[in-house]
Amino acid sequence: MSDRGTAGQQLERILFLLPLANREGGVSVTEAARTIGVPADTVRRDIEDISAREWYHPPGGADELQILLEAERVKIFSGNKFDRPIKLSQREALALSLGLRAAAADASGEDRERLRSLAHRLDMELAVASAEGLAERFSVQDDDGSGANLRVLLETAARARSRCRIRYLKPDDTAATEREIDPYVVVHGGSGWFVIGHCHVREDVLVFRFDRILEAAITDTRFEIPPTFDPAEYVEGGRVFRSDRPDEVLVRYSPVIAAWIREKGPCEELPEGSVSVRFPAPDPGWAVRHVLSHGPEAELVEPEEMRELVIRSARRCIALEPS
Numbered sequence: 342m343s344d345r346g347t348a349g350q351q352l353e354r355i356l357f358l359l360p361l362a363n364r365e366g367g368v369s370v371t372e373a374a375r376t377i378g379v380p381a382d383t384v385r386r387d388i389e390d391i392s393a394r395e396w397y398h399p400p401g402g403a404d405e406l407q408i409l410l411e412a413e414r415v416k417i418f419s420g421n422k423f424d425r426p427i428k429l430s431q432r433e434a435l436a437l438s439l440g441l442r443a444a445a446a447d448a449s450g451e452d453r454e455r456l457r458s459l460a461h462r463l464d465m466e467l468a469v470a471s472a473e474g475l476a477e478r479f480s481v482q483d484d485d486g487s488g489a490n491l492r493v494l495l496e497t498a499a500r501a502r503s504r505c506r507i508r509y510l511k512p513d514d515t516a517a518t519e520r521e522i523d524p525y526v527v528v529h530g531g532s533g534w535f536v537i538g539h540c541h542v543r544e545d546v547l548v549f550r551f552d553r554i555l556e557a558a559i560t561d562t563r564f565e566i567p568p569t570f571d572p573a574e575y576v577e578g579g580r581v582f583r584s585d586r587p588d589e590v591l592v593r594y595s596p597v598i599a600a601w602i603r604e605k606g607p608c609e610e611l612p613e614g615s616v617s618v619r620f621p622a623p624d625p626g627w628a629v630r631h632v633l634s635h636g637p638e639a640e641l642v643e644p645e646e647m648r649e650l651v652i653r654s655a656r657r658c659i660a661l662e663p664s
Contacts, residue, residue, distance in 0.1 A: 354379065355387055359417055367409065367416025388415060408529045409572055416573070438463040492527065494557055495536050499524045504562040505538075508555040517555050518542070523564040526572045537575050539564070548575055590628045590647055593617045595638040617642065629654050 354377050361376065362368050374381040388408060409416040438460045445456035498505050505524055508517040523539040525546070534551040594602045596614030608616040620628070625647055632641045632651050641651045 351387060351390070354383075355391060358384065358387060358415075359391075362415045362417040367414050369414050371413065373415065384415070409526060434463050491551055491554060491557055492534055494559065495524050495551075496527050498559045499527055499536075499538075501559075502563050502565065504560045504564055505557055506560055507549070507557045509549060510553045510555060521560070521562075522547075522549065523566075525566050525570055528572065528575070537572055546570065590620050590644065591617055591642040592620065592628075592632060593640045593642050594635070598635060598638045625650055633658070 357377055358373060361373055370381045370384050374384045377384065391408060441456045441460035441463070445453045445460065448456055495505065497503075502523075505522050507520050507522060509520050510517045521541040522536070523541075524536045525538045526536070528535045528537060536549050536551070536554075537546065538549070539545070540547045540549075593611065594608075594616050599614055599616045602608055602616050602618065606618070608618045611617055620631075628641060628647050629651050632639045633655060641648045
């Protein structure tokens with residue numbers, strides 16, 4: 342058994358940690374460790390396990406958590422996910438059903454029957470879903486570890502207050518630029534991982550997407566985080582923003598999904614039950630993926646150049662579909 346205990350013990354810690362760190366101002370790692378009754382390193386590893394799924398299978402509901410881990414403090418932005426019970430995705434329901442059956446095999450008497458009954462209820466929920474594409478939906482993608490290594494490097498630099506040298510590819514650019522940054526904090530947002538820090542090229546605090554950092558190295562130069570820096574100012578509505586392109590997009594949602602959109606944050610009511618939302622969209626790719634993920638129920642209204650990107654991307658997708 343690892344020093345983290347059983348899977349059940351780790352799950353119990355995580356379920357306690359999430360609402361604890363979701364409160365105003367977050368919680369210090371030391372306080373969280375003391376409250377849960379484990380070493381601080383165990384809390385950090387639990388947080389790593391929460392976020393590690395980003396690297397090994399496609400995004401799902403859990404990606405709406407934003408995890409902010411500073412040197413001695415953790416803050417989780419959940420979009421009010423803890424205001425009511427969480428609905429399981431198909432992957433999560435399948436994993437839980439398998440886990441319950443495995444636990445039932447080791448149990449006896451009433452415990453075994455209770456576990457089997459719970460697993461059966463989950464199976465019945467899964468049975469009403471289409472079986473089309475199950476192999477792809479529940480497959481695990483291989484990962485070469487490059488993204489995880491980058492995260493470890495930047496988190497290490499942020500904790501040690503060490504400046505980094507990176508090669509960064511801005512959106513719409515064809516060549517990467519060399520930069521030196523002071524990595525203040527590493528954040529996970531709905532569209533991936535980001536590092537927020539001072540850029541010595543722009544002489545400003547910027548947000549850098551991990552998937553646009555081509556190379557990174559820690560230097561011997563140390564830095565201090567300004568007392569006025571507040572990472573919460575860079576996270577809004579489940580998204581991380583403030584980068585080289587502080588654009589906004591206006592998205593209209595049909596009445597079919599309007600109720601779900603209202604639950605996620607402020608929106609403008611439109612005639613016939615539709616709603617619209619303005620998002621900060623420093624990365625055009627995020628705007629395209631977001632709109633296309635909702636199919637015909639979402640429309641990017643403005644700006645015109647991003648609307649054209651959505652149209653072109655949709656046409657490419659249609660052209661790639663088999664006849």
